[in-house]
Amino acid sequence: MSDTETGTKAVDLPALQADLADLLQLENDTLPMYSVAISALRDPLLKERLRVYREDHERHARDLTALIREMGGVPPVLPHLPTGLLKLGVQMAGLPGGDRTILLGFVSNEWQSREKYARYAAKPYPPAMAALIGSHAADEAVHYAWATEALRALGCGEETLTGQATQAFARMHGSVADVIEGIGRASNEAVLRLTRRP
Numbered sequence: 001m002s003d004t005e006t007g008t009k010a011v012d013l014p015a016l017q018a019d020l021a022d023l024l025q026l027e028n029d030t031l032p033m034y035s036v037a038i039s040a041l042r043d044p045l046l047k048e049r050l051r052v053y054r055e056d057h058e059r060h061a062r063d064l065t066a067l068i069r070e071m072g073g074v075p076p077v078l079p080h081l082p083t084g085l086l087k088l089g090v091q092m093a094g095l096p097g098g099d100r101t102i103l104l105g106f107v108s109n110e111w112q113s114r115e116k117y118a119r120y121a122a123k124p125y126p127p128a129m130a131a132l133i134g135s136h137a138a139d140e141a142v143h144y145a146w147a148t149e150a151l152r153a154l155g156c157g158e159e160t161l162t163g164q165a166t167q168a169f170a171r172m173h174g175s176v177a178d179v180i181e182g183i184g185r186a187s188n189e190a191v192l193r194l195t196r197r198p
């Protein structure tokens with residue numbers, strides 16, 4: 001990515017690549033959770049909405065992959081380790097309880113996606129990258145809002161004890177994942193700096 005493409009005079013390429021890789025790994029975390037939830041939901045309307053949102057995540061993954069390659073990087077193909085597996089475990093834990101518990105697990109995982117994308121969207125990126133991440137962040141806000149509304153319709157809104165417990169768990173679960181994933185992102189950036197050609 002040249003200076004004229006980014007609209008800036010100095011681009012910290014390793015930092016940009018590390019941010020994009022972190023977001024791509026977030027998408028790699030999310031896609032299996034969507035597949036699990038879609039296969040287990042009983043309500044066809046809920047299934048269809050998640051299929052539409054899974055397409056958003058697939059598009060996000062394609063966009064991020066293309067941008068990382070454009071910057072000369074190598075897109076990660078794995079989820080975050082170990083947090084991606086923990087998120088999948090949270091989603092799978094809800095399977096025996098039906099649509100309500102499946103969505104409770106789903107909203108817990110979507111909370112972190114919404115929060116992480118919002119933080120990245122607030123960074124001063126080059127214009128094209130900022131627009132892309134901002135668009136993805138807007139999608140994540142829609143997904144989360146839909147999930148909380150769907151839970152409210154199932155009697156688990158944020159005003160209920162179950163809804164409040166879900167929100168507390170989502171914040172704790174997401175915050176722990178953010179710390180672990182932040183260490184991975186910093187390590188990735190350090191490796192990118194060491195291996196960068198002058």
